[in-house]
Amino acid sequence: MVRLLRPFGRAVTYTRWLHLFIAVVAPSLLLFVREVWWIWLIAAAALVPAGLVPAVRVVEGLQARLLLTGHRHDSESTGIVVAPSASWSDRGRLVLWLEARLLLGYVTLTVSAQLIFAMVDLAAAPFEHDTEQSGPFVLAGHAWWHMLLVPMFLLALGVTVLAAGHLITALALRLLGPSPAERLAALEERTEHLLERTRIARELHDSIGHALTVAVVQAGAARAAGDPAFTGRALAAIEETGRAALEDLERVLGVLRESERPVSSRPTLTDADRLLESARAAGTKVDVEMTGPLDTVPGPVSREGYRILQESLTNVLRHGGSVPARVRIAVADGMLTLDVRNPLTADIPGPGRGSGLRGVRERAALLGGHALTGPADGDWQVHVELPVS
Template sequence: MRQLLHPFGNPAALRGWTHAFSAAVAAALIGLPVAAAVALVWPGPVPGPVLAAAGCVAIAASGLPVFSRRFAVRTANRLLGAGLPEPVAVRRFSTAGWFLAWVFAGAALMFVSAVALVGVALPVIWLNGGDAVVILVPVTVQPGLAGAWTWGVAVGLLLVLVYCAAAYAALMRRLAVRLLGPGMAERLAAAEAEALRVASRNRLARELHDAIGHTLTTSTIQAAVARQVLETDPESAREALSAIEESSRSALDDLDRALGALREEPAVATAAPTLADLERLGGRVRQAGTAFAVLVDGEVESVPAAMSREAYRIVQEGVTNALKHAAGEAVEVRLRVADARLELQVLNAVGEGSRGTGGGRGLEGIAERVRLLGGEMSAGPDGSGRWEVRAAMPLHPKGSAPVEGGDRTIFTG
């Protein structure tokens, strides 16, 4: 029973009827001028099939312009609840087929509506003493009890109209998905756009993790140092606080870049750091009370800018891991540019207070960056009591070579 009464409590039937009525209006606006034009050029009376064919051609042609599909999609979404995405491609022939289906199905529903409206008038005729009326066929309404049947017919026709309107809405909603929905090219474009969006967000997440994570780590260590020497060595405490201020400003620049990219805003004036900025990174680490050294072999300036930025983040994350898990132990960074390869090493002693590798995302982030650059990465003890993060990347797409490593956790691209 609930299913039978559902169309009466659901506005979909009324919206479907409105959609069908708009089809009748569109057919009149398109068909009447076409019929008039054909009548002007046709010698003698125009045969009905000719008028019908001309009208169909004109209605189908109205779906060929670019804006027609956009109009059809928005109308179907609003009145039929089709839930279609905004169209990207034109799909002219599918839209033309939709216009024909819209007009023919709408005309059928309007015909049912006309019959139902005449049927509703039957009780009025009966109350006025009866009369003859035509509802598809001639019908005689008799006065008195003999004509009381008109009430049943009127109610039945109204029910038929409601169910037909609901059926029209359901049918056209399905047709809209087929004829107005995204085609294969649009689906592929949407999938590519979604993949790019996810990749961009993942890249930004890596940037934020590496930059902000490093800043928070060094700032935490510097704040601890400042608290310890605040009474005994105020000058060192002031230097630590100044270092926290500087690193926080740098983190804000990184955050502005990331948020600007998320909001699709123009890039901020500050440039992303490269290998040339390692000395500044080392200054912040030294201010946190950790010995830091950078050894360079080769021309770092020859490293492409994009790889230099990624390599800086790799080194930064390796240093951050060292500060987290082996606080106070000396950190050494080695860079080597030779044989069309860039090799990076971040080494730190594993002290007694080391907390191990933990469950962070640092090594995963490094491995992902190295893999995207076509290189290989390894992390683990180097056999001499130190922890080593090592990566090798080709300076050009071709020319990568394996990274040698001992007994360690290996991440390969």
Template sequence: MSSESGRRAVAVDALFGFAVFAVVAIAVGSDVADPGVDEPLVVDRPALGYLIAVMLGALMFWRRTRPVAVLLATGVLIVANYVLDLPIIGLAVPLAPALYSAAEADRTRWAVGTATGLLLLSTGVRLAQGQDPAFVLGYELASTVAIMGAAIALGHIQVQRRRAGEQRMRIAELDRQAARAEAAERVSLERTRIARDLHDAVGHRLTVVMLHSSVAVEALEGDRPDLDTARTELGYVTDYSRAGLRELRSTVHALRGSDSEVAGTASLAYLDDLTAEVRAAGLTVDVRGRPERGDLPALVDATAHRVVQEALTNTLKHARARSATVEFTVDGEDLTVSVADDGATPAGDEGTGSGLAGMRERVRLLGGELETGPRPDGGFLVRARLPIGGPR
């Protein structure tokens, strides 16, 4: 609790205490007798009545920290006031602040129980003393119950308001946590997408550069270096390095733009360039059933290109294959892309790497399926099913 709110609470408690003291002190000073009593009470100790008024008012300073104790102490003082034949101070008004405080502290059962007990005690004693039942039950009881009930209800309303406020705060905190989690997830997904796009854009080019560099090194080794072959291979290295740099720049530029720009950095329209690079690296590639340009949605087109690119890159890096077949099949609302090679070892030996993981992520984002594994007759197969339905 802040110092300002603490001072405000003390001021409110002081007002409660003063109100209780004033009401009881006025009742003591007025010394009003109950109707229906043959002889008025004789008050020979007014100072004690004022002391009880002071004590009832002082109890209000503990109403927040000790609401039940304040309620019980107030009840005891009111009963003592009547047992000692002090001036009539009533029941409902002196007790109402304590009832409100107990209910406000979520001690409604204590408030209801104490009020009920005092009502039964007061009503029974007054009827036993011969007071008019019509006045006690018809007027006094109804007004007392109304005041007490209102005090308890007001306190209970404060509890409900406080709970509602706490619930709103919890909901707001949960919303903030959800927003932070969503933002973190977006960042993670964006990082994954960037990693996937950079891997696809640069990985293939670097693989081709590596293969041509290896051939150039082999051509320069030995007693009779093959300068013409080395020069040719290094020319490929230069060309593909430049192409990779251009593609990297295009990918970075696309990542700063929209998803359609990212998709535009890869397309089956560039499949001939891709297969030419692979053939130049020594792998025979046969392409069958390639869809015509514009027949596929942009994201499906880009994903199909990336699947072929990654599969052929893996073949070059791992399979030691001589040939590969790329086949496209449109069946209803699905495009099936298959890349099979005749390598001696599976191209998926590094199946836990980022290449196959990137393919799976791309295919899964479209709601498709990816199958990878060795072929029965040797080699390795990558097959992706891509849904092509929906707007293009």
């Protein structure tokens, strides 16, 4: 019983009823001036040009969200669009909405009024009071037992209110909901948001992971060496790497705080010397060969290439230690090629271990390129090719 009565305790049940009555206020007032049936036809005809006005969709959407969903942040509220009509399809659906709301409002108003008049008549029957009302629900004559029918008519009124409210809400979701183009735009926006979150996660993983790896390697080497001069150089390298990591962290946090902040401030392959010097300071012998005009590589490709190189060198330090590494960066024939090799060691990152190599492959795939990682000719290889056109 409590479950059945619960909808009648929700404010949205009655605001939906009010929403239907608002649709028929103007025609109902005209009926008091002149009671003719064709007033409803005039009202229906006037809604057609109104529905063709793009701004009307905003008004109807706001009203529907306020009265039909009660400002809830669920699928019902978000399923009603508050935006001007962008196409003739949107305008056509808006006209159908206005006509359907008028028709359902007329039916709901008529049935509700007749049920209320009937209850008043039934309640007055034992006192032999003539309410002078007429309609399909008003009983003729006066009898004391008529009063016993009031709960039944009250239940019918409640069912009418609930049914009309659910129906008008379903129509709003259908006719005031997003068009296919708006759904596609929303999906693209969500995809961009998810990609941005993934990119930020990669930025933090690559930058902070590289800095921590360098710090751990340098600290371990300094402790093992026991040389004050070497320890000083190691601490300087840790300080420089940590400062660079803090700059990267501040940059990423700046993107999170300011959505309009340009991403051009992120490092590119033209800043690769910083990575190479950091790896050399950690004890890795890096042999570098750069060919082609790196400064002509588009910003997004160059920035992602920098992160791929950073992750590759981090893996060399983490799994290879002070083994020599060969880095080849080439720009030719519309492709950017990155190749990082180091001798295989016992600590080999197997398939699926960690997120670094997976991130390298994902970065390459997002830019339309491809990446190969794994053993090759006695070396561990990270080979990436990215289109630059």
